[in-house]
Amino acid sequence: MSNIVKAKIIEKIQGFYEAVDDNNNKFTVKLRGTLKKTNDKLNCVIGDIVQIDVEDNVIIGIEKRNNLLLRPLISNVDYVAFVCSIKDPDFDIINLYKNLLWVDRENINTILILNKIDLVDDKELEDILKLLSQKLKHIKVIAISIKKNIGIDKLKEYIENKNIVLSGVSGVGKSILVNKLLDIEELEVGEISKKTKKGKNTTINTRYLEKNKIKIYDTPGYSAVAIPDYTDKKEIMTWFPEFKNYLSLCKFRDCLHIKEPSCIIKFKVSEGEIDKDRYEFYKTLVENKGI
Numbered sequence: 001m002s003n004i005v006k007a008k009i010i011e012k013i014q015g016f017y018e019a020v021d022d023n024n025n026k027f028t029v030k031l032r033g034t035l036k037k038t039n040d041k042l043n044c045v046i047g048d049i050v051q052i053d054v055e056d057n058v059i060i061g062i063e064k065r066n067n068l069l070l071r072p073l074i075s076n077v078d079y080v081a082f083v084c085s086i087k088d089p090d091f092d093i094i095n096l097y098k099n100l101l102w103v104d105r106e107n108i109n110t111i112l113i114l115n116k117i118d119l120v121d122d123k124e125l126e127d128i129l130k131l132l133s134q135k136l137k138h139i140k141v142i143a144i145s146i147k148k149n150i151g152i153d154k155l156k157e158y159i160e161n162k163n164i165v166l167s168g169v170s171g172v173g174k175s176i177l178v179n180k181l182l183d184i185e186e187l188e189v190g191e192i193s194k195k196t197k198k199g200k201n202t203t204i205n206t207r208y209l210e211k212n213k214i215k216i217y218d219t220p221g222y223s224a225v226a227i228p229d230y231t232d233k234k235e236i237m238t239w240f241p242e243f244k245n246y247l248s249l250c251k252f253r254d255c256l257h258i259k260e261p262s263c264i265i266k267f268k269v270s271e272g273e274i275d276k277d278r279y280e281f282y283k284t285l286v287e288n289k290g291i
């Protein structure tokens with residue numbers, strides 16, 4: 001029997017890594033010295049597919065990553081799924097835009113899980129879905145109600161066998177959704193809020209959960225989202241997928257699409273092909289006005 005197994009990193013605890021293989025065997029391992037670069041937290045991250053020497057419990061190789069999400073730090077992501085609620089708390093599109101910057105700069109696909117649709121009427125739901133399809137053509141929206149059991153099967157089907165990074169701010173229903181997706185016995189809602197108040201039920205670190213073809217990295221939600229760092233303002237435009245096809249078409253090669261003449265991005269905005277609010281959001285980032 002071979003001493004080498006292939007496994008996925010699911011947790012990092014003070015120099016040790018937890019890994020799981022396809023047969024659900026778990027390993028606690030260290031990283032071989034030669035794979036370490038000084039002080040580099042990117043050496044080996046959650047989501048990495050690694051080769052483990054099970055005799056010595058060391059990681060001897062890391063497979064090339066398909067992608068790397070920096071916030072939260074997870075590799076080989078198929079979808080980032082943002083859980084939002086349509087109401088209670090209200091849907092916050094700017095918060096979503098900020099979160100998307102981290103995902104779109106890595107060209108990772110996004111699912112927006114819009115929960116609590118039982119709290120609005122059909123017209124209100126229709127309006128918000130229309131708004132989202134205008135402003136964010138590149139993301140997949142799945143409307144659900146955990147309470148009324150609407151859309152859950154569709155969501156399950158969509159994410160089956162994919163590596164999903166799940167995030168969402170407090171109160172949108174993420175904990176209950178995780179239980180539902182993984183068929184975990186639900187806690188009484190009252191119990192959840194009690195626990196949440198004590199801070200016990202809130203995810204602090206990323207945890208990996210897998211059951212019945214559902215694979216989730218459950219991550220802590222951020223209410224205040226930072227903007228990714230950049231060394232040159234020109235990087236910002238590449239975080240907007242709707243700009244991508246046009247970036248080489250402006251008159252000036254170093255066009256920032258703000259004040260320059262013959263700017264194709266501004267033209268597409270005036271034509272309505274690029275959403276005005278998304279462009280304004282881009283402008284605030286470039287002009288560094290703070291959001």
Ligand SMILES: Nc1nc2c(ncn2[C@@H]2O[C@H](COP(=O)(O)OP(=O)(O)OP(=O)(O)O)[C@@H](O)[C@H]2O)c(=O)[nH]1
Pocket residue numbers: 115116117118119144145146147148168169170171172173174175176177189192193196201202203
């Ligand atoms: N009306 C309605 N309420 C829901 C639905 N899903 C969840 N809720 C309620 O939303 C509240 C928050 O749910 P949680 O699962 O605790 O939310 P969370 O996002 O995990 O929040 P934290 O635990 O604080 O991180 C609870 O009172 C749920 O009963 C839904 O589909 N419809």
Ligand SMILES: [Zn+2]
Pocket residue numbers: 250251255256257258260262263264265266
């Ligand atoms: Zn331009």
